[in-house]
Amino acid sequence: MENGAAPMSSxxxxxxxxKPKVGVAVFILKGEKVLLGRRLSSVGHNTFALPGGHLEFGESFEECAAREVKEETGLEIEKTEYLTVTNNVFSERAKPLHLVCIFIRGVLADTNQQPQNLEPEKCDGWDWYDWNDLPKPLFHPLEVLVQSGFNPFAAT
Structure with missing residues (x-):
């Protein structure tokens, strides 16, 4: 190149x-059962996951938990409490994803409520599963917890 100028780049x-994304996942417990849905989104497609979603700017974990549960299932929850967190990197994807997942436990505001599938493009439906007989495959952050021996019924 003449005069030392760098070539123009198009x-x-x-x-x-x-940057990592922050997600909130919510354990809603009923007896010895937990509410799970089969994911239809690109991340964790066809795996079973807790209700939840991305934390919005300025939102508390508990506010996010209640909002996401209401948006996805129509359920009203109360008495939300922080349980634990996992740090997950999905490196096998074409565009890797780093997800920090905050796990919250919530109690049904009314035990007669039934979950509805309010986002059918994201979830194949909601059902109650026995904690000791969970469906497979589980969404990676939940699988990490299960493999660690975590028990949402005992956590405080």
Whole structure:
């Protein structure tokens, strides 16, 4: 190149660095059962997961838990409490994802409520599963907890 000038590039500017996303997953317990749905989204497609979603700016974990449960299942919860957190990297994806998952436990505000599938494009439906006989495969963050021996019925 003459005069030492750098060649003009027609490529796009570099992508901003990836940052972790924060998700909130909610244990809703009924007797010895837990509410799970089969995911239809690209992350964890066809795995069973707790109701939940991404934390919004300025939102508390408990506010996010109640909002996501209401949006996805129509259920009203109360007495929400923090249980634990997992740090998950989905590196096998074309675009890797880093998800920090906050686990919350919530109590049904009215035990006569029935879950509804309010986001059928994201979930194949909700059902109650025995904690000692969970369906497979589980969404990775939940699988990590189960494999660690975590018990949402005993956690305080």
């Amino acid at each position: 490529s796009l500017p570099p992508a901003p660095p990836q």
